[in-house]
Amino acid sequence: MSERLPVVDRLIFLLFLIIIAVPFVTPMKLPLPISPSTRKVYEVVTGLKPGDAVLWVTDFTLSGWAEVAPGEIAILNLILDQCREKGVKLVLATTYSGESMAVVKRIYGKYLDFSGLKYGEDYVFLGWVPGYESALAGMASDLHATVKTDYYGTPLSEIPMMKSLRRKEDFALFGFSSSTSPDPYPRQWSGVPIVANILVATVGWLMPYVEKGIVVAYVAGIKGGAELEYLMGKPGMAMGLITAQSLAHFYGVALVIVANIYYFGFARREKG
Amino acid sequence: MSMLKRIEIPLILYAAVSIFLIFEYFTGIGKGAATEIIGWGILLSVFSYLIGYIALLRYHILKISKREEGWPYSIIILICFIVSFVAGRVHKPTFDYIFANILTPLQISMLSYVGFYTYTIFFRGARTRNLYAALLLAVSVVIMLWQAPAARAFLPALGPIGEWIKNVPNTGAMRAVMIGIGLGLITLFLRTLLGYEKSFLGGE
Numbered sequence: 001m002s003e004r005l006p007v008v009d010r011l012i013f014l015l016f017l018i019i020i021a022v023p024f025v026t027p028m029k030l031p032l033p034i035s036p037s038t039r040k041v042y043e044v045v046t047g048l049k050p051g052d053a054v055l056w057v058t059d060f061t062l063s064g065w066a067e068v069a070p071g072e073i074a075i076l077n078l079i080l081d082q083c084r085e086k087g088v089k090l091v092l093a094t095t096y097s098g099e100s101m102a103v104v105k106r107i108y109g110k111y112l113d114f115s116g117l118k119y120g121e122d123y124v125f126l127g128w129v130p131g132y133e134s135a136l137a138g139m140a141s142d143l144h145a146t147v148k149t150d151y152y153g154t155p156l157s158e159i160p161m162m163k164s165l166r167r168k169e170d171f172a173l174f175g176f177s178s179s180t181s182p183d184p185y186p187r188q189w190s191g192v193p194i195v196a197n198i199l200v201a202t203v204g205w206l207m208p209y210v211e212k213g214i215v216v217a218y219v220a221g222i223k224g225g226a227e228l229e230y231l232m233g234k235p236g237m238a239m240g241l242i243t244a245q246s247l248a249h250f251y252g253v254a255l256v257i258v259a260n261i262y263y264f265g266f267a268r269r270e271k272g
Numbered sequence: 273m274s275m276l277k278r279i280e281i282p283l284i285l286y287a288a289v290s291i292f293l294i295f296e297y298f299t300g301i302g303k304g305a306a307t308e309i310i311g312w313g314i315l316l317s318v319f320s321y322l323i324g325y326i327a328l329l330r331y332h333i334l335k336i337s338k339r340e341e342g343w344p345y346s347i348i349i350l351i352c353f354i355v356s357f358v359a360g361r362v363h364k365p366t367f368d369y370i371f372a373n374i375l376t377p378l379q380i381s382m383l384s385y386v387g388f389y390t391y392t393i394f395f396r397g398a399r400t401r402n403l404y405a406a407l408l409l410a411v412s413v414v415i416m417l418w419q420a421p422a423a424r425a426f427l428p429a430l431g432p433i434g435e436w437i438k439n440v441p442n443t444g445a446m447r448a449v450m451i452g453i454g455l456g457l458i459t460l461f462l463r464t465l466l467g468y469e470k471s472f473l474g475g476e
Contacts (some may be wrong), residue, residue: 013391032425033428134310145308204446253416255395
């Protein structure tokens with residue numbers, strides 16, 4: 001028979017559950033200051049010029065869904081707005097794994113607004129290009145040699161917008177969403193302005209590339225996604241989650257304080 | 273057969289391909305051939321999935337046949353594997369249904385489960401036992417609040433402090449880690465090139 005959790009743990013779990021459930025039951029509006037990195041993403045994407053091309057790689061799995069998907073959806077919808085308004089071209093792909101391909105299908109099919117856009121002229125979906133970093137390297141040096149057909153089996157040479165998109169120099173912007181190491185992307189696509197959508201935990205990993213200007217801007221976690229949705233004026237998944245996240249962080253800090261008061265006030269005295 | 277088993281052949285292949293790719297990267301000469309080689313790499317990576325499938329099947333079939341501890345779970349794994357594999361190739365709607373209604377909630381639940389235990393750690397582990405622990409805890413609390421937009425709105429000073437922690441000590445440490453990894457990779461490359469590193473050939 002399995003052991004029951006101690007009462008304190010059960011209390012902590014119960015309070016946590018209540019705290020994150022509150023914003024979903026009673027909508028609360030907490031302030032949302034915009035961080036400089038998210039503002040930069042917004043400026044870079046809205047600064048795209050007519051005819052510019054963007055390659056976006058969606059490389060995360062379901063374990064990163066809660067943190068990475070909101071930012072991915074917000075950025076891609078912002079790029080799609082540029083496609084509609086300015087004639088920006090968008091190429092979509094995934095290189096990470098079969099699971100990331102399933103994530104892609106879910107996001108593209110359910111959360112992105114392709115209305116008013118024509119497939120093959122405004123956007124193209126390359127599908128899963130296996131190989132991860134090898135695939136990124138191949139697409140950077142010769143896209144047509146690495147990927148022969150799009151997701152639907154049409155040769156790239158027969159797709160109108162792909163005729164002028166052959167290597168990384170032909171793209172005005174490269175973007176990626178990743179729930180693991182962000183290293184391979186700047187390593188293979190440096191030279192093209194890069195925008196990243198990553199986990200908060202991997203921001204540190206990305207910072208040396210940001211500092212060198214290889215990655216021009218990034219969105220991190222639910223917070224970044226919510227900030228971008230706010231800038232776009234289109235509340236979505238991230239803004240729905242951010243209040244719960246804020247409350248959960250407050251709860252974490254409160255637990256740390258309570259733990260230390262208990263430790264210094266009672267536990268140590270009892271030991272002495 | 274013995275000729276194929278000799279380690280010199282894969283080592284020569286490795287050395288030739290690596291040196292050529294480095295040469296192409298720095299000179300731009302032989303771009304077409306380099307792209308072709310990268311394409312071969314992509315093809316090989318697809319075959320690694322096949323090896324994974326075979327290894328998974330072999331491991332669990334052996335476990336069931338020997339009635340090793342936890343063998344009934346292996347039956348569940350095999351059934352899940354076969355159903356998803358067949359659905360993915362024969363009936364896409366079933367595969368999409370499995371993905372959306374079984375795999376997605378399970379994976380997200382697994383991660384959320386970890387979240388609950390993180391909060392127990394806040395209570396049980398986050399204690400200022402000495403100066404270093406206090407420093408680590410203080411930074412963690414600042415970062416946690418900085419990541420909560422509402423806290424930044426009420427305490428504007430959190431913005432610059434959080435940005436400073438991210439941009440200066442954090443980036444400095446990560447840069448050192450990255451340089452360390454880079455040096456390690458160069459060492460590994462040279463060891464492999466000189467034949468000291470044989471683990472990728474099945475040696476020790």
